[in-house]
Amino acid sequence: MDIAVIGLGGTGSAALRFLADAGHNVTGYERFEIGHRRGSSHGNSRIIRYAYPDPLYSNLMTSAFPLWEALCEKTGRDLMVKCGGVTFAPGGHPELEATIAALLSTGVAHTVMSSSDAMQRFPAFRFSDDEVVVFHADAGFLRSGEIVEAQVALARDSGAEIRAGVEVVDVRESQTDVYVRTACGDIRFYDKVIVAGGAYLPMLFPELGLPLTVTRQQVTYVGLEDAAKYHCAPDRMPVWIDASTYWYGFPLDGRLDGLKIARHQMGDVVNPVVDDRAVRGSDDDVALRVAEERFGGVSGQVMHSEVCLYTNTPNEDFIVDTAPGTGNVLLVSGCSGHGFKFTVLLGKVAADWAVSGDLDFGGERFRIGGA
Numbered sequence: 001m002d003i004a005v006i007g008l009g010g011t012g013s014a015a016l017r018f019l020a021d022a023g024h025n026v027t028g029y030e031r032f033e034i035g036h037r038r039g040s041s042h043g044n045s046r047i048i049r050y051a052y053p054d055p056l057y058s059n060l061m062t063s064a065f066p067l068w069e070a071l072c073e074k075t076g077r078d079l080m081v082k083c084g085g086v087t088f089a090p091g092g093h094p095e096l097e098a099t100i101a102a103l104l105s106t107g108v109a110h111t112v113m114s115s116s117d118a119m120q121r122f123p124a125f126r127f128s129d130d131e132v133v134v135f136h137a138d139a140g141f142l143r144s145g146e147i148v149e150a151q152v153a154l155a156r157d158s159g160a161e162i163r164a165g166v167e168v169v170d171v172r173e174s175q176t177d178v179y180v181r182t183a184c185g186d187i188r189f190y191d192k193v194i195v196a197g198g199a200y201l202p203m204l205f206p207e208l209g210l211p212l213t214v215t216r217q218q219v220t221y222v223g224l225e226d227a228a229k230y231h232c233a234p235d236r237m238p239v240w241i242d243a244s245t246y247w248y249g250f251p252l253d254g255r256l257d258g259l260k261i262a263r264h265q266m267g268d269v270v271n272p273v274v275d276d277r278a279v280r281g282s283d284d285d286v287a288l289r290v291a292e293e294r295f296g297g298v299s300g301q302v303m304h305s306e307v308c309l310y311t312n313t314p315n316e317d318f319i320v321d322t323a324p325g326t327g328n329v330l331l332v333s334g335c336s337g338h339g340f341k342f343t344v345l346l347g348k349v350a351a352d353w354a355v356s357g358d359l360d361f362g363g364e365r366f367r368i369g370g371a
C-alpha cells in the first residue's frame, strides 16, 4: 500500500516507523527539519504515568507502556526513564481521590503516603502537613526529542521516504485515492493518508472548523545548589504532579542542568506560524518561586527555559478520527498537553487503521464530534 504520514512529531514518527517496519511504501512529510522546536514534541522530557483521574487514560497506558518498552529494546537506548512518579494534593482533594480510584481499578501498584513519610522517602521534596502523596513506580519520563529522531531514523532504515522541510498544503480524497500537494507544487497520490499535524492541523483543514485551540506553554529549568538528591532514580527523585495547582516537574534528566518545572494550564492562545517562541522572564520568576517552595536546594538561578505548544480540545481528549467526508484520511491530533505518553499508541493505531481500515482507540469521545 502507498501511505503518507503528514507531520513527524511524536505521533507521526511512530506511525511512520510501524508502517515502514511492516513493509509498506510510506512517505513522511515534515514542514520543518526533523526534531525542530516549533511543535509540541521537542525538548528532553515528557511525563509517563498510569496516574490519571480518568480511568480510561490509565487503561490506555496499559497498551502504551509495552510499545515504549519495545522501542527502548529495539534502539538499545534509555528513551524511557522509570524513576517513579508522585501525585499529591491536600487530603480528600477530588482529583487525588479520582487518581487513586483509577489506579485501583486499573490494578496498578501504588502507595499512598503521609507527607512526612513521603519526605523521608524522597528528601528532595517539601510537602505540607495536609498533603497526601500517591507514589507509583511505573512512571517516569520519556526523552521526547530523542524519541522523534530515533523513530524517524528507524523508519528511514526500514525504507520510508522522509521529506523534511516540505509543507503539505492540500489533502483531498477522490473516488480512487488521496491527493497530497506540497507548497512547492509537487503532487502525489496515496491509498491512505495519516495527518498528525499537531498545532498546524487546523490550517491544513480550515473548512472543518476543528475544535482545537493552540496555546503557548513555557517550561523552566531551575538551578540547584547540591544536585545529589535530585537525580532520576526510583528512590531518589520521581516525576511529580501537584494535583491541586497543576504544577509538575522532573528530576535531573542527565541531559540539561536544573530541575524542569512547568504548569499544566492553558497559556496564551497563539498562531503557531506567526507567534515567536521568545521565553518570558516573568514566567521563569513564577516557576522559580514554586520550585523554591517545593524543594530544598534551589539556587535561585534559571538554567534554561523554552516554549512549546499545546493543541487543546475542549474536553482535553485527543482527536482520532477520519476527516469528515473521507474514508481514507485519518486525523490524529489535539493531544491537549498530556499526549506524548500516548503518541506511540496513537501511531500504532493509525498504522493499523491504514492497513486494515479499523479504528481502535478509545471510542466516541475521541471522534471529532465528541471532542
Ligand SMILES: Cc1cc2nc3c(=O)[nH]c(=O)nc-3n(C[C@H](O)[C@H](O)[C@H](O)COP(=O)(O)OP(=O)(O)OC[C@H]3O[C@@H](n4cnc5c(N)ncnc54)[C@H](O)[C@@H]3O)c2cc1C
Pocket: 006, 007, 008, 009, 010, 011, 012, 029, 030, 031, 032, 038, 039, 040, 041, 042, 045, 046, 047, 048, 166, 167, 168, 169, 196, 197, 198, 199, 200, 201, 204, 217, 218, 219, 262, 308, 309, 310, 332, 333, 334, 335, 336, 337, 338, 339, 340, 341, 342, 343
Ligand atoms: C510544555 C509541554 C509539556 C508537555 N508535557 C507532557 C508530559 O509531561 N507528558 C505527556 O504525555 N505529554 C506532554 N505534553 C504533550 C505532548 O508533548 C504532545 O501531546 C505531543 O508532543 C503531540 O505530538 P504530535 O505528534 O501530535 O504533535 P507535534 O509533535 O507538534 O508534531 C506535529 C508535526 O506536524 C508537522 N506538520 C504540521 N503540519 C504540517 C504540514 N502541513 N506539512 C508537513 N508537516 C506538518 C509539524 O511541523 C510538527 O512537526 C506536553 C506538551 C508541552 C507543549
